[in-house]
Amino acid sequence: RIRVRTGSRVPLDARVDSGHAALNQAPITGESLPVDKQAGDLLYAGSIVTDGVVEATVSALASHSTLARVASAIQQAQSQRAPTQRFVDQFARFYTPAVVVFAMAVAIFGPLLFNGTWSDWFYEALVLLVIACPCALVVSTPVTVVSGLAAAAKHGILIKGGVFLESGRLLKAVALDKTGTLTQGKPVLTDANPFGGMPIEQTLLIAASLDDRSTHPVAQALVAGWREKQPDVQLLPVENFGILSGRGVKGSIHGLSWHLGNHRLVEEMGVCSPKLEARLAALENAGKTAIVLFNHAGPMAVFAVADTIRPESVQAVTALEALHVHASMLTGDNPTTARAVADELGIEGARGNLMPQDKQAAIAELKSRYGMVGMVGDGVNDAPALARSDIGFAMGAAGTATALETADVAIMDDDPRKIADFISLSRQTGAVLKQNISLAIGIKAIFLVLALSANATLWMAVFADMGATLLVIFNGLRLINYFSKRVS
Numbered sequence: 001r002i003r004v005r006t007g008s009r010v011p012l013d014a015r016v017d018s019g020h021a022a023l024n025q026a027p028i029t030g031e032s033l034p035v036d037k038q039a040g041d042l043l044y045a046g047s048i049v050t051d052g053v054v055e056a057t058v059s060a061l062a063s064h065s066t067l068a069r070v071a072s073a074i075q076q077a078q079s080q081r082a083p084t085q086r087f088v089d090q091f092a093r094f095y096t097p098a099v100v101v102f103a104m105a106v107a108i109f110g111p112l113l114f115n116g117t118w119s120d121w122f123y124e125a126l127v128l129l130v131i132a133c134p135c136a137l138v139v140s141t142p143v144t145v146v147s148g149l150a151a152a153a154k155h156g157i158l159i160k161g162g163v164f165l166e167s168g169r170l171l172k173a174v175a176l177d178k179t180g181t182l183t184q185g186k187p188v189l190t191d192a193n194p195f196g197g198m199p200i201e202q203t204l205l206i207a208a209s210l211d212d213r214s215t216h217p218v219a220q221a222l223v224a225g226w227r228e229k230q231p232d233v234q235l236l237p238v239e240n241f242g243i244l245s246g247r248g249v250k251g252s253i254h255g256l257s258w259h260l261g262n263h264r265l266v267e268e269m270g271v272c273s274p275k276l277e278a279r280l281a282a283l284e285n286a287g288k289t290a291i292v293l294f295n296h297a298g299p300m301a302v303f304a305v306a307d308t309i310r311p312e313s314v315q316a317v318t319a320l321e322a323l324h325v326h327a328s329m330l331t332g333d334n335p336t337t338a339r340a341v342a343d344e345l346g347i348e349g350a351r352g353n354l355m356p357q358d359k360q361a362a363i364a365e366l367k368s369r370y371g372m373v374g375m376v377g378d379g380v381n382d383a384p385a386l387a388r389s390d391i392g393f394a395m396g397a398a399g400t401a402t403a404l405e406t407a408d409v410a411i412m413d414d415d416p417r418k419i420a421d422f423i424s425l426s427r428q429t430g431a432v433l434k435q436n437i438s439l440a441i442g443i444k445a446i447f448l449v450l451a452l453s454a455n456a457t458l459w460m461a462v463f464a465d466m467g468a469t470l471l472v473i474f475n476g477l478r479l480i481n482y483f484s485k486r487v488s
Contacts, residue, residue, distance in 0.1 A: 376416065
């Protein structure tokens with residue numbers, strides 16, 4: 001048996017025997033708001049108790065916990081990755097020895113089969129060897145890739161290798177986690193509506209005075225919202241304060257008894273009406289947590305708390321669609337909240353109630369449907385999907401260590417718009433790579449024809465080799481200022 005208090009992390013998977021507590025399961029399941037736990041509910045290893053105390057019986061060893069299964073899924077997914085074969089490496093592997101053999105054949109068999117002296121044919125072989133030297137071809141790829149990596153780093157995108165920069169242009173779909181990626185990852189007060197005859201300013205002050213003594217994240221969000229709206233107002237003194245575990249709080253203000261709590265508390269106290277039920281249903285269908293303030297006369301106000309969408313998220317989804325990359329959302333939050341957020345962002349495909357292994361399976365399904373797929377996440381629960389995807393993106397500031405370690409690309413300022421920026425940079429890098437390879441091979445081919453027709457000199461060969469090398473270097477370096485040019 002284990003006992004877990006406020007602020008503690010659940011050490012092992014367990015089932016609650018007694019007590020009530022609110023747990024932050026975002027690192028494991030991705031749920032945006034704390035989940036209330038009571039007798040019979042399952043606790044996941046790695047989740048954090050934000051309010052309350054529970055006693056529980058361990059249900060799995062550390063090696064078989066949810067967290068351990070996540071780690072195992074990451075290893076399995078990473079082992080499924082196929083190594084990328086670089087075109088230039090493969091080409092140079094056969095091209096260089098072939099050119100050397102051909103030049104030796106010219107020097108040896110030229111005088112024997114055609115007219116001319118040994119020195120003349122040896123000179124032609126040298127010209128041919130210098131012209132065919134693959135310097136420009138070999139240099140064209142690393143210079144371009146390093147320039148792209150540097151441009152991305154200056155823009156706040158850290159890429160763990162050139163292979164991911166090159167393959168990003170092939171992404172056909174991107175799956176995005178909701179909590180902490182598309183949303184802020186913390187609850188805020190979104191609605192404050194009067195329900196009785198009392199002014200909303202007064203009811204909000206009463207609610208904040210009651211919740212100020214609670215450590216529950218939803219209560220803290222309401223108090224923070226009150227402070228923004230009424231910064232110069234003092235909280236009211238509360239007497240007979242009490243916490244109603246899993247339901248809300250109660251207390252007396254100026255001799256009048258008040259209750260502040262969730263839908264369950266309203267029903268238990270018998271103050272729910274069809275009108276109030278409709279109001280609560282509307283908020284809950286929008287993916288929000290509804291809170292009701294009431295006294296003996298009935299409900300006086302309805303508040304709502306929710307994890308708000310990042311201001312950049314709509315632009316991020318629009319930018320992906322503009323690049324013809326399908327955007328979908330995967331979250332451990334409930335389907336109602338998932339659908340509400342997806343509708344606001346304009347995302348058609350949204351899936352909720354997903355555990356880590358479910359997200360991994362969803363990525364596999366997207367790959368079979370679209371081809372190359374990217375995954376964007378920030379939590380431990382996203383790590384298996386990040387590993388299973390072709391390119392994994394982690395939010396650098398908000399992301400967990402596991403997500404950052406598993407991902408291939410880190411967005412350091414948590415701006416989801418940079419997913420589209422990365423794909424755009426990858427496409428431009430691919431275009432420059434093609435230009436450089438075409439220039440290197442094209443220039444070599446022209447001078448090779450001149451050499452074979454005995455119209456090329458050694459100086460021309462040196463110019464062709466060094467000129468082509470410098471040309472591809474300067475062309476590749478243009479990528480360093482890719483993002484600064486777009487801004488200007």
